[in-house]
Amino acid sequence: MSCKCSQQCDIDVMSDPLVLSADPSHPANLIPELCTVFYNNGWVTGTGGGISIRNAEGDKVYIAPSGVQKERMVPENMFVMDYASEEYLRVPQITKKPSACTPLFMSAFKMRGAGACIHTHSQSAVMCTLLFGDEFRISNIEQIKALPKITEAGNLGFFDELVIPIIENTAHEEDLADSLQEAIRNYPGATAVLVRRHGIYVWGETVWKAKVYNEAIDYLLELAVKMRQAGIPTTCGVGEEKKYLKY
Amino acid sequence: MSCKCSQQCDIDVMSDPLVLSADPSHPANLIPELCTVFYNNGWVTGTGGGISIRNAEGDKVYIAPSGVQKERMVPENMFVMDYASEEYLRVPQITKKPSACTPLFMSAFKMRGAGACIHTHSQSAVMCTLLFGDEFRISNIEQIKALPKITEAGNLGFFDELVIPIIENTAHEEDLADSLQEAIRNYPGATAVLVRRHGIYVWGETVWKAKVYNEAIDYLLELAVKMRQAGIPTTCGVGEEKKYLKY
Amino acid sequence: MSCKCSQQCDIDVMSDPLVLSADPSHPANLIPELCTVFYNNGWVTGTGGGISIRNAEGDKVYIAPSGVQKERMVPENMFVMDYASEEYLRVPQITKKPSACTPLFMSAFKMRGAGACIHTHSQSAVMCTLLFGDEFRISNIEQIKALPKITEAGNLGFFDELVIPIIENTAHEEDLADSLQEAIRNYPGATAVLVRRHGIYVWGETVWKAKVYNEAIDYLLELAVKMRQAGIPTTCGVGEEKKYLKY
Amino acid sequence: MSCKCSQQCDIDVMSDPLVLSADPSHPANLIPELCTVFYNNGWVTGTGGGISIRNAEGDKVYIAPSGVQKERMVPENMFVMDYASEEYLRVPQITKKPSACTPLFMSAFKMRGAGACIHTHSQSAVMCTLLFGDEFRISNIEQIKALPKITEAGNLGFFDELVIPIIENTAHEEDLADSLQEAIRNYPGATAVLVRRHGIYVWGETVWKAKVYNEAIDYLLELAVKMRQAGIPTTCGVGEEKKYLKY
The missing domain is CATH 3.40.225.10 (Class II aldolase/adducin N-terminal domain)
Structure with missing residues (x-):
C-alpha cells in the first residue's frame, strides 16, 4: 500500500495494526483529526506544536512526529511508544527522529x-x-x-x-x-x-x-x-x- | 445503536423519537448544527455557552448540555423539558446534570x-x-x-x-x-x-x-x-x- | 416541491425556470454561493449586505432579498427584475418586500x-x-x-x-x-x-x-x-x- | 471538454497531459489546492500573489497565472515553462499574459x-x-x-x-x-x-x-x-x- 500522506514519504507502508483502526477515536486517527483543528486555530502552523495521546488501556503512547505539516498527517505518520519501558514500538517512515x-x-x-x-x-x-x-x-x-x-x-x-x-x-x-x-x-x-x-x-x-x-x-x-x-x-x-x- | 458522539459516552443509546428526526429544522438537529457555527465564531469554545430551542408547537424545550464540546454534539445529547411543567422528558446519557x-x-x-x-x-x-x-x-x-x-x-x-x-x-x-x-x-x-x-x-x-x-x-x-x-x-x-x- | 431553504418559508415552491438552472454560473446559483463566501468574510452577518447580478444577456437583474440570512439562501429566494422596464418578473415566497x-x-x-x-x-x-x-x-x-x-x-x-x-x-x-x-x-x-x-x-x-x-x-x-x-x-x-x- | 473553471474562460480546452494528472502531488494539481489554502489565509485575495512549482524532474516550471482568482483555479489554468530554455511549453486559455x-x-x-x-x-x-x-x-x-x-x-x-x-x-x-x-x-x-x-x-x-x-x-x-x-x-x-x- 502506498502512503497517502503529502509529506514526501513515498516509501511503501505496510498495513500496521498499531496505527490502522476503523475506530475514529483511536489515538492514531484522533491525532491527525485534532491537529487539523489546531492548524485552523493557528496553533501549529509551520510544523510547530504537537500532541501525544495514550490509548484507552494506558499501555501505549501515540506521538505526532515533529517537523512535519500537522494538518497533513495520516495515522501511518505516528510514533508509538510502550508506556512502561518508554521504548518505541513503532517509528514512522516520514521521520526517524522522535519528537523533541x-x-x-x-x-x-x-x-x-x-x-x-x-x-x-x-x-x-x-x-x-x-x-x-x-x-x-x-x-x-x-x-x-x-x-x-x-x-x-x-x-x-x-x-x-x-x-x-x-x-x-x-x-x-x-x-x-x-x-x-x-x-x-x-x-x-x-x-x-x-x-x-x-x-x-x-x-x-x-x-x-x-x-x-x-x-x-x-x-x-x-x-x-x-x-x-x-x-x-x-x-x-x-x-x-x-x-x-x-x- | 451505539452513540455516534465523541464525548466519551460509550453507552448504548436507544432510538428516541424525542430527539431523532429526519427534519433538519427539528430542534435536536438544529442545536448541534448551530453550535458548530457558533464554535467556528469563537463563541462557545472550551464547552462555553449554550442554546435552547422550543419546538414549533411550543410545548417542549430542547436544551444543549453544559460542560460538553459544543461542536461535537449529536441529537442524542439533548435534554428535553416539558414547557408547562418544566419537568424533564429526557435526560441524555452524556451528562445527567441539567445545564445551569x-x-x-x-x-x-x-x-x-x-x-x-x-x-x-x-x-x-x-x-x-x-x-x-x-x-x-x-x-x-x-x-x-x-x-x-x-x-x-x-x-x-x-x-x-x-x-x-x-x-x-x-x-x-x-x-x-x-x-x-x-x-x-x-x-x-x-x-x-x-x-x-x-x-x-x-x-x-x-x-x-x-x-x-x-x-x-x-x-x-x-x-x-x-x-x-x-x-x-x-x-x-x-x-x-x-x-x-x-x- | 417543498422549499429547501432554512428561512422559515415552508410554502410550496413551484419549479421556476427563472431561477432553477443546472449551470453553476447562473446568477440564481452564484448569488447564494457568493453570499456564503461573503458571510465567512464577516461582510454580511446578521442579514446585512446584499448582491445583485445581471444575467449574461443583460436583460434581467437578479437580486438577493434583504432581511434574510445571506449564507442560507437558495435560488428560489431570488427576486428577478426586467432590466429595461424595472418591473419584477419574480417575487420570492420568502419575502414580498424588494431589497431596499x-x-x-x-x-x-x-x-x-x-x-x-x-x-x-x-x-x-x-x-x-x-x-x-x-x-x-x-x-x-x-x-x-x-x-x-x-x-x-x-x-x-x-x-x-x-x-x-x-x-x-x-x-x-x-x-x-x-x-x-x-x-x-x-x-x-x-x-x-x-x-x-x-x-x-x-x-x-x-x-x-x-x-x-x-x-x-x-x-x-x-x-x-x-x-x-x-x-x-x-x-x-x-x-x-x-x-x-x-x- | 468544456473548461471547469469559474473565471470566464468558456473556450473549449483539450485534454492536456502537461497539466492533467491523477496524481494529487502533480504541480498542476498542487497549485490550485495550495492557492485555496493561501486564499483562506488572506494571502492572495483579490487575485494578489502567486506560486510556482518545479516538477520532480526539475525540467519544467508550473506557474499560476496572475490577475485571476487564486482560489478558483483549475489545472488547465497553469502556464508551463521549460526550465532550461525558459520557453513556454503551454499558455492557458484564461490569460495569454505570463505572470509578472x-x-x-x-x-x-x-x-x-x-x-x-x-x-x-x-x-x-x-x-x-x-x-x-x-x-x-x-x-x-x-x-x-x-x-x-x-x-x-x-x-x-x-x-x-x-x-x-x-x-x-x-x-x-x-x-x-x-x-x-x-x-x-x-x-x-x-x-x-x-x-x-x-x-x-x-x-x-x-x-x-x-x-x-x-x-x-x-x-x-x-x-x-x-x-x-x-x-x-x-x-x-x-x-x-x-x-x-x-x-
Missing part, C-alpha cells in the same frame, strides 16, 4: 497521570509570556470555570484565580524537561505550563479534557492580551469587577 | 415568549462589559437596523440607540436568573442581556431570529471595541456622525 | 453598465468611514494594482492614489440613491462608494470583477485601519515610501 | 536551486515593511527553529536572529528582479525577501518546504507586529528574554 517534545509529554503522563498532552505555538500564549513575568494570572472571568482545580475534585470558580507558571525556553526542546517537571511539582493545581517566547503545554485526564482545557486557556490568554492592551488588569478582588471599567 | 443556563433560557421563554435563546462567551461581549458600565449603548450604525424594537412592531432605525443592559456575574450561573429577570423587566425593548466578565444571552421569537439578533449584536460589540480603541464614542446625536472623525 | 438596495444596485448598472454590484457591512469599511472624511485615499500599496482606472483602459499603478468617495448614511437605504448617484457622477474613476457608519457598495463589469474589486478594496481598507493605528499615513508621494517607517 | 512574477520565481530557482517559490500579499508582511527599515529581524522566538540556515545544514536555533531583507517596490513587478537578485546575493542565509508595501517571496527546496517556511515566517511577521504594538523589541540578546516584559 516526547520527554515533556511523558512528564505530564508520569507525574500527573494525564491521558493526553497538547503543545501549541499559539500567538496568544507567546504574547502572554511577553506581557507576564513568572506566572500568568487571571480571575473573575466566566471561562475560568472550564478548568479543573486538580488538587481537589471539581472545577475552578468564577472568583478563583487561574495561575499558569511560565518557564524559560531552552535552545533544545528536550532540555525543557527539568524546568517543566519543576513547574509541575511547584504548581500542583496547574494543568498547563507556558514556555516563554515559545508556546504552551496543556494536559488532561483524557484527550477531550486536554482539548477543552487548551481551548479554555487559549481563550483566556487571548482575552488577557486584549485586557492589557485596554489597560485593564487581568485579576481583581471579589467585588472589584467594575473597578477598572473604561467608561 | 436552563433557568435563564426559561426566563426568556416565559417573560418574552421567545422561541429560542442563545448564550455565548463571545470575547467582544466580555470586552464590552469591561469597557461599558451598566449599559452597552451604540447608535448611528447601519447594522442596528437588524434589531427589533420589541415594545412596538418593526426594527430599530439608523438613528436609534441600541441599549443592552449589563448585569453582574454570580458564582453560580443559576443565580443569575433573578438579575436577568430584573433586567428583562427594566428593559422592555431589549432582546439581549450582557453579563459582566461572562458573555451574553440573546433571544428571539424563533431560532433564526435569535441567531440573526446574536450575529448583529456581536458585530456591534466587536465594532464598539474597535471604536473605543480608536477613541471614537459609540453613540452620537443626529447630525453628529462626522463629529468624531479621526482625520 | 435595489435602487442603489440599479444606479451602478444604469450609470456604469455594471454587470454586478455587491454591498457589504464590512467592519473595515465602517471603520474607515470613521477614520476618514469625505474620501478614502490610499497609495503606494501593491494591492491597488488590482483595481481599474475606469476613466481609461487598464488598472491603477503602484504609485497611483485610490480614491473612494464617502457619502453620509440616511435613515432609509433607498434614500441613499441620490447621493450615491452624485458620487458616481463626481468620481468617474471610482468603482465603489463607501457609506458612513454603514458599509460599502462595489461594482464591476462582471460578477467576478466585482468580487475581485471588493476583495482588493477590503484588503486596502483593513490595511488602512492598521496603518492609522500605527500612526502611518495611508498616502505618500513617490519616493516617500520609507518616510514614515516606524523603526 | 515569473522572473522573480526564476531567480529563486536559478540562484538557489529552489523547487518552489510562493508570493503573497500577506498584511503582516506589508505591515512589517512599514515598521522595519531595510531588514526584518527577530530572535528568541521558538518558531524561528522552523527555518533553515541555508549557508550550512540544519535549521536556525532559538537564540539565532532571523534576518529577511526588505527591498523597495517598483512600478512594474518584473522590474523587481534586479533588486531581488541583489538581495539573494547579499543575504546568502535568506529563504525569503520582503518587498516594501507589497508582500513577500518565500522559496524552498520543495513545495512543502516553501509552504512551511512561508507559514513560519508569516507567523513571525504577525507576532512582530503585535510585539511592536506592545512596545516590545523583536530582537534581544541571550539572557535578555525577560528584559522587556510588560508586567
